[in-house]
Amino acid sequence: MSHTTLDDYQDRYAARIHGMAASEIRALFAVASRPEVVSLAGGNPYTAALPMDELGDMFTRLLAEDGARALLYCPGQGDAALREQICGVMADVGIDASAGASPDDVVVTVGAQQGLDLLARVFLDPGDIVLAEGPTYVGALGVFQAAQARVRHVAMDDEGLIPRALEQAIAECPAPPKFLYTVPTYQNPTGVTLSGERRVEVLEICERHGLLVVEDDPYGMLSFDGHRPRPLRAMRSEGVFYVGTFSKIFAAGLRVGWVLAPPAVRDKLVLASEAAVLCPSALTQAAATRYLTTMAWREQVKAFSALYCERRDAMLSAMDDYLPSAMTWTRPGGGLFVWADLPEGLDSKAMLPKALAKRVAYVPGTGFYADGTGRGQMRLNFSFPTAERIREGVRRLAGVIESAGELRDTFAP
Incomplete structure (x- = not known):
């Protein structure tokens, strides 16, 4: 043989x-x-x-009280109750109804990583250009490389992405870039946070050039001085896609994240998600909902x-x-x-x-x-x-x- x-x-x-x-x-x-x-x-x-003992009790109650439903398929967009709770989580960092946050516009994903993958599937063709901080999150690079996109890095310093470097990168692109990918708060890998003044400048530059923004925010709640910088999505709703996750504020093994996107893009994300996984896990979504509603998660x-x-x-x-x-x-x-x-x-x-x-x-x-x-x-x-x-x-x-x-x-x- x-x-x-x-x-x-x-x-x-x-x-x-x-x-x-x-x-x-x-x-x-x-x-x-x-x-x-x-x-x-x-x-x-x-x-x-x-609190492992309390979590054990929570999972036991979940299966006893709602196990039959939690072990079934769920809608491709994600469970409605969890999407409602996610809006509450985002409101804690300033992304509330006034910033255009609605459960209808939340798509639940298998971790933030799938959220990035879905956005790449929706927006990127082979050869497209993505702007990203240099350095940037390694998992995002993997997504963009799999989509056959070209990543051009934008320089950073101790205050985060440098606005004039962003302007220069846009000007030097041989074709209009599809979006700016950024981790503006406690960035991975540098730990650097984009200053408030620069957040305004970056959004103005992107708006002026018609450049979409993918904001990845896994760490925004993990502030050491109690001050949580406002996400870009809280400052501008148009053209900013917000990617969140429970991996750092609850448990990475749960694999529950989300994307906040306007209705037209939301529908495309749901279609892409259904093609990839049919639907995210109903069980882990139910666990996340229980955690947010019954435990002192804050x-x-x-x-x-x-x-x-x-x-x-x-x-x-x-x-x-x-x-x-x-x-x-x-x-x-x-x-x-x-x-x-x-x-x-x-x-x-x-x-x-x-x-x-x-x-x-x-x-x-x-x-x-x-x-x-x-x-x-x-x-x-x-x-x-x-x-x-x-x-x-x-x-x-x-x-x-x-x-x-x-x-x-x-x-x-």
Whole structure:
């Protein structure tokens, strides 16, 4: 019997497959999850902080009282009760009825990732241009690459996306870009937040050029000082598609997210969702609805924020103590990540095997750029490890960086 190899199928693949590449984060999971490795790589919420006994009771009641319905199919747009509750969640960050938020315009998705995929299916043809911050969320890059779109990055600084760089990027595009993809609040991977003044400027630029905006907001509620920046969607309803998720404020394993879109686009998103998954899970939607209606979810978000703030402080303190003075890094006001610039000449991707050998993991900066740049940068996560593990991980990382710097100096001309 002959054995088929992957190469035997190369001439049968769809063209879109050739633009797809493995996520640098997913590739790390098998190694980084080993107990001896301090993983500063992932973006996992600390679900152990959830009230597990109460959640167990909630799921038991759900199945006893509503299990028959929750185990059936549900409408492709998502359960009406959950869409109503999602509007309540968005109202907490300023996206209310006055901003055009309505349960009728919410499409429930399998996590925010499916929301991005549906928007790509609706708007992107092969060769289309998407503007995105540089660096940007690796999962969004995967979606755009699968859609055979071209991503052009817009420069950022400590106040987020730079408006004049956006203007320049639009002017230099050989064809009008389809949309701007942005994570304006506690951005992944940098932790940077777009300033209020720049939010106004960015929206004005997009409106002037007829550029749609896809706003991805997984972290907006995880503020460390109690101040939640207003989403772009709260500032302008026309042409801004808001993508939300329960992954960071409840549980990532639930896989429940949503897109807020105007009626015409909503209908297209529902059609695309039905073609892909028929409908999102009725059971996880019912669980999310119960969580929002019967449990103190706002207090839980505050608890997550306080915990992550402590861990952020532990990471920044360790970085100040251990990392070389030639390095710089962001100091996020919320979210899950710190973005670090290595000393000149060091390569975060080349360093990774040495870091794993020293039992510490991070994500190289290359994963967050469509063009493979970012070798001098890395993303560090502080949400999942304890403060003690974070400090130990940074100490190990400092040793790896010091060794790489000595090796560089040895071979310098």
